[in-house]
Amino acid sequence: EGYEVAILGATGAVGTRLIQQLEESTIPVSKVRLLASSRSAGKTLHFKGQPVTVEEAKPESFEGVDIVLASAGGSVSKKLLPEAVKRGAVCVDNTSAFRMDPDVPLVVPEVNEKALYKHHGIIANPNCSTIQMMVALEPIRKAFGLKQIIVSTYQAASGAGQSALNELYSEAQDYLDDKEMSADIFPTKGDKEHYPLAFNLLPQIDVLEDNLYSHEEWKMIHETKKIMLDDMDSPEIKVTATCVRVPVPISHGESIYIEVENKDDASVEKIRQLIEDAPGAVLQDDPAHQVYPQPINATGKRETFVGRIRPDLENKGAFNMWVVSDNLLKGAAWNTVQIAERLVADNLVEVK
Ligand code: A2P
Structure with a gap:
């Protein structure tokens, strides 16, 4: 029961906070996938006390994933998020890759949560400042x-x-x-x-x-x-x-x-x-x-x-x-997880 969530860039400064904010969030998580570069593949991180092996991020990594939280750099998001959307996931992207795309909502939940209803699979997290x-x-x-x-x-x-x-x-x-x-x-x-x-x-x-x-x-x-x-x-x-x-x-x-x-x-x-x-x-x-x-x-x-x-x-x-x-929190990981919480609460993510 719950959502399968992938964290892209899980070993980074924001990624480690994404793990922690997701642990403390209201989102029911059935499975978490921790993705990073080939340099980190095989490394062990933890989610709610359970060990999780970091995998190299590839298009196939998103099979079965419902929600992607991404913070591995703009070029990684540009390449991999369309692959995740193709596989039915909704992505909240902390990079600047899609922020100015007119089809992509740019959301601070306290300000413009309603923009989430117009999403086409990708929602952008604004710049920290x-x-x-x-x-x-x-x-x-x-x-x-x-x-x-x-x-x-x-x-x-x-x-x-x-x-x-x-x-x-x-x-x-x-x-x-x-x-x-x-x-x-x-x-x-x-x-x-x-x-x-x-x-x-x-x-x-x-x-x-x-x-x-x-x-x-x-x-x-x-x-x-x-x-x-x-x-x-x-x-x-x-x-x-x-x-x-x-x-x-x-x-x-x-x-x-x-x-x-x-x-x-x-x-x-x-x-x-x-x-x-x-x-x-x-x-x-x-x-x-x-x-x-x-x-x-x-x-x-x-x-x-x-x-x-x-x-x-x-x-x-x-x-x-x-x-x-x-x-790293309101400027990045928390705003990203907060957007995901609102998506779930408003039924804007489908569970596969
Ligand atoms: P890795 O630790 O394997 O390099 P930061 O913002 O702190 O620099 O973190 C960047 C994050 O993005 C790290 O988790 C890093 O993984 C990940 N990353 C960098 N390049 C890639 C890539 N080509 N594919 C997937 N993840 C990447």
Whole structure:
């Protein structure tokens, strides 16, 4: 009784959290398949205390599978998810491979769960930085409307995967040992130049494009419009972003500036109340006691933490805030499993 679930990329930074989030989810699981590259085939991982042997991911791996949770990189998803759909599975994809496909819903359940009803076998999980921004801003948009979003991100190393996180630790050790830091991954795998992240800041996440924005910044702009307005190019809300990698292992921070539509109605008190009432959000905003969100405290939690809410003193109807969430959980594994939970609850997955 239950669903057969495959986790693609099960050995990675997000994959190991997908296993854990699935263990703790409401989805009845009859069998789990753990898939990765040939390098990991034969390795033993565990699901609910039972040993499971990792298999090399191939098109045939999806025979009999009902739900696929994928986080093995965009090219792997592009190649294998259509094979899984062909075999009758519904896939929730954490990579950027299908996010801008008009036939693929891009979903943050707290914001646009209804988009799941339009799925054709693949549902995309948004970028980690976009997801936590949506959890914090959707209640404000619903109450007052949004004219503009200006966001600067402080993104953790683990967003670039387990090997990138290992690189941050070894660079930090080398720096403390007075050795030269060797940089192979940051700012982004496959680009020409590499720089150390330890004790540094890198204003490049993903490739720099001809339009002068990084691809990560481009994603935040267009994913926000697709999730909030169902149109990746909508002019209705103006969005701009600066994405920065910081030497923090887990949990992204975001400094967000918004201008609301209904300037006369909005206030810090009302925004605080909206965040308190918002699903998936936690208000941590008590300046008198120095309470505000921090990556150290957000790590391991499913919620998005919001604080430092304050008005722009010179521009009525505009506000600043600070938003932190675990990029591997709400930014990736939890949002993916949460989408799968909603698919199951709404009868949008067939059991074979
Ligand atoms: P493996 O551990 O065998 O390399 P991360 O995001 O932490 O870098 O993890 C990436 C995940 O994607 C890992 O589980 C990795 O498996 C998996 N992966 C990488 N390349 C492939 C591939 N060609 N086919 C299937 N899984 C892959």
